[in-house]
Amino acid sequence: MITGLSHTTIWVLDQDEALEFYTQKLGFEVNTDATMDEFRWLTVNAPGRPDHELILLVPGPPMMDEESAEQVKALVAKGALGPGAFEADDCRATYAELNGRGVSFLSEPTERFYGVEATFRDNSGNWFSMTQRTDVPVAN
């Protein structure tokens, strides 16, 4: 059986700038930063959660032809992509903290049926939810 999701690709416009954003603004930890030939494998994770790595990747060859890469970059820059939802222990406090560091929020913390949620963008343009869940499902 499949037991979980361990890696998620986040398309970014620049790895150095993304690294700075995810570590300095969001407070994430660098999981792996390794370069082989010209390929830089750069992953980060939420504090204390190395079991789920975010792969910060710039679209480009040879994985993607130049034209496709430009299209993906355009989608990221235009803000069309939303890779997922983060969890927070205290959404309002984290909002205040991240907002103070200049993270761009699209919506402020609001009560929902599943918890308190805010939405923000990373520095490349990807949008995320940040939710303090009240309905966390329990694994069997």
Added chain:
Amino acid sequence: MRDPIPVYVHLRRAKDLIDRDFAEPLDVPALAREAHASRAHFVRSFKKAFGETPHQYLLRRRIERAKELLRSTPLSVTEVSIEVGFRSLGSFSATFRQLVGEPPSAYAGRWRSAAQPRIPACFTLMYTRPHESTFREAGTGDPG
């Protein structure tokens, strides 16, 4: 060709400003400043990037936010219209009817008496804004 990515970044910032401050009296010159562009160039490039003008995007965002308040709060139609940035109830009701296809009171009545679908709000924010196929610009005479 000039690299379009930095232009998209500026345009997205203007769009995000609409999403964040939709209830404020936003105008095109202020949005153009956010996008570092002249007014005419801003409107043209925004439409090219996102398929609608900044003004259309703002109106649709306001109506989407109004729909949410009508579904999930006990606010009156008048209160909702003010809450999302309309200056008159008349223009709110007309825009709402045009974009949603029914008056705000009917929409509220329908949803407030029903169980709310269990869909995360971040997705209703992104996916329930009225869009092109439901939208008719005022005064175009399009019978729909």
